[in-house]
Amino acid sequence: xxxxxxxxxxxxxxxxxxxxxxxxxxxxxxxxxxxxxxxxxxxxxxxxxxxxxxxxxxxxxxxxxx
Amino acid sequence: xxxxxxxxxxxxxxxxxxxxxxxxxxxxxxxxxxxxxxxxxxxxxxxxxxxxxxxxxxxxxxxxxxxxxxxxxxxxxxxxxxxxxxxxxxxxxxxxxxxxxxxxxxxxxxxxxxxxxxxxxxxxxxxxxxxxxxxxxxxxxxxxxxxxxxxxxxxxxxxxxxxxxxxxxxxxxxxxxxxxxxxxxxxxxxxxxxxxxxxxxxxxxxxxxxxxxxxxxxxxxxxxxxxxxxxxxxxxxxxxxxxxxxxxxxxxxxxxxxxxxxxxxxxxxxxxxxxxxxxxxxxxxxxxxxxxxxxxxxxxxxxxxxxxxx
Numbered sequence: 001x002x003x004x005x006x007x008x009x010x011x012x013x014x015x016x017x018x019x020x021x022x023x024x025x026x027x028x029x030x031x032x033x034x035x036x037x038x039x040x041x042x043x044x045x046x047x048x049x050x051x052x053x054x055x056x057x058x059x060x061x062x063x064x065x066x
Numbered sequence: 067x068x069x070x071x072x073x074x075x076x077x078x079x080x081x082x083x084x085x086x087x088x089x090x091x092x093x094x095x096x097x098x099x100x101x102x103x104x105x106x107x108x109x110x111x112x113x114x115x116x117x118x119x120x121x122x123x124x125x126x127x128x129x130x131x132x133x134x135x136x137x138x139x140x141x142x143x144x145x146x147x148x149x150x151x152x153x154x155x156x157x158x159x160x161x162x163x164x165x166x167x168x169x170x171x172x173x174x175x176x177x178x179x180x181x182x183x184x185x186x187x188x189x190x191x192x193x194x195x196x197x198x199x200x201x202x203x204x205x206x207x208x209x210x211x212x213x214x215x216x217x218x219x220x221x222x223x224x225x226x227x228x229x230x231x232x233x234x235x236x237x238x239x240x241x242x243x244x245x246x247x248x249x250x251x252x253x254x255x256x257x258x259x260x261x262x263x264x265x266x267x268x269x270x271x272x273x274x275x276x277x278x279x280x281x282x283x284x285x286x287x288x289x290x291x292x293x294x295x296x297x298x299x300x301x302x303x304x305x306x307x308x309x310x311x312x313x314x315x316x317x318x319x320x321x322x323x324x325x326x327x328x329x330x331x332x333x334x335x336x337x338x339x340x341x342x343x344x345x346x347x348x349x350x351x352x353x354x355x356x357x358x359x360x361x362x363x364x365x366x367x368x369x370x371x372x373x374x375x376x
Contacts, residue, residue: 007287032081032304035273042077042277044067044086060273061304062123062287063227063296 001049003027004056016053021045023055033061078274081311089278096275099266100132107249109261114217116140117258119207120171122159122284125222128272129264131281133220134169140220145206146175147199148183152289159284172214174206182364184290190363195290198360205348205357211258224264224272229314230299232321245333248326254337256349268314 001016003023017023020036020043036043037056049055067076069088076086087095104110116133120126120142133140144160147153157173164171177183180202182190187198211219228247235243253259264272276283291297306313336351343355350356 006285030301030304030308032268032270032307033301035078035270035277037277042089042274044076044079046067046079058273058277058285059287060124060270061226061297061300062125062269063230063291063294063300 001051002054004054006056006058016049016051018048019045020047020049020055023049024057027057029057034059077278078271080268080271082268082307082315084311093275093278096267096271097132097135099271100129100263101136103249103263103266104136104261107261107265109220109250109259109263110138110218114139115215116218116220117143117172117207117211117214117216118220119143119145119203119222120160120163121222122156122163123222124273124276124281124283124285125224125227125264125269127160127163127281127283128276129220129222130163130169131167131279132275133263134167140169141216142169142171143207143210144171144173145203146173146177147202148175148177148185149195149288149290150185152286155286156284159282163281163283172210174210176202176206180206180361180365182361187360187364188290190366191360194294196294196296198364199290201356201360205346205355208256208258208260209346209348212256216258217253218259218261220261220263222264222272223262224267224269225314225318226269226300226303227296228262228265229303229318230296232318233299233303234295241329241332242336244321244326245329245331245336248322248330254349256340256342256347265318 001014003012003014017026024031031045035058037058038053067079067086069076069091070085071091072088074088077089078092079086110116116138118130118133118140120130130140130142142164144157146157161171184195184199184202187202188195191198207219232247235247249262249265251260303314339351340349343350343358345354345358348355
């Protein structure tokens with residue numbers, strides 16, 4: 001499957017793990033800090049993944065001057 | 067995972083509520099949280115005009131969208147900070163959003179109006195860019211809201227922002243800041259009322275709201291904010307949240323319910339010492355306000371190119 005990461009934008013090809021949660025664990029990404037988007041749709045942590053999926057892992061943490 | 071409300075398939079999980087939501091129920095949830103925050107803290111009186119500070123990011127555009135959805139008379143304010151391509155992209159994004167909805171957007175360019183930008187200001191202050199940026203934005207937002215007759219200035223500070231600021235203030239026991247850390251800063255001579263209607267929504271929830279409602283926001287982070295202390299606090303809090311969902315909300319709301327009043331006196335004392343700045347008229351405890359001091363120093367320096375590789 002293809003994984004799109006942001007800031008900076010880059011792509012990874014990885015074997016599809018069992019679930020979104022497992023993908024985030026494999027990539028050492030804290031789930032609270034991202035959204036996972038597949039085909040323009042948000043997916044939950046328990047969603048199953050497949051080898052032909054393209055998912056974006058979009059960071060949500062922002063914060064410069066407050 | 068099923069939606070907690072309608073049992074349809076969920077698209078977003080919110081561990082602190084131990085719940086999943088479908089798209090429709092989630093957007094309703096976000097609107098309810100904002101309405102609750104506004105009512106609980108009496109942020110906006112009926113008929114008051116609201117100026118929303120927008121950067122092109124998820125929080126500010128999401129906030130503007132939510133306030134309009136709730137029926138508020140809310141216009142946008144975009145301040146051009148002069149941070150290279152990042153500012154150009156964020157300005158384009160804010161303008162496109164305003165045009166798409168036909169909502170008024172007030173624009174102020176820091177360099178054109180005040181003679182300096184954030185990179186030059188940071189160099190003049192010899193401090194981190196976020197310091198010059200925050201100081202400039204607070205001044206310009208307040209000034210613009212007063213000059214254009216808005217009763218309330220709304221900013222997109224969310225639950226995560228406020229929890230991270232609280233952590234920083236507690237770690238250093240900044241009692242003056244703790245006494246001002248509230249979702250509402252009431253109007254006072256020289257100050258417009260400032261409100262934070264997203265205080266009940268985490269930033270993951272705000273980002274999800276934007277995706278689900280089709281808001282095209284700038285995902286890239288400000289190049290000058292990379293590695294700042296505030297982001298470090300957020301990272302720490304997210305690791306704790308992952309192990310113990312609800313911790314950020316308990317930390318912030320617990321402070322607001324049981325801690326804030328203990329420090330509010332310090333802030334009231336600080337406000338009593340304020341007088342108008344002789345240069346711009348903004349309230350200040352010093353001879354000249356910190357924004358005018360920054361401006362005086364920054365306008366004596368040469369514009370600084372932004373390093374995009376940071």
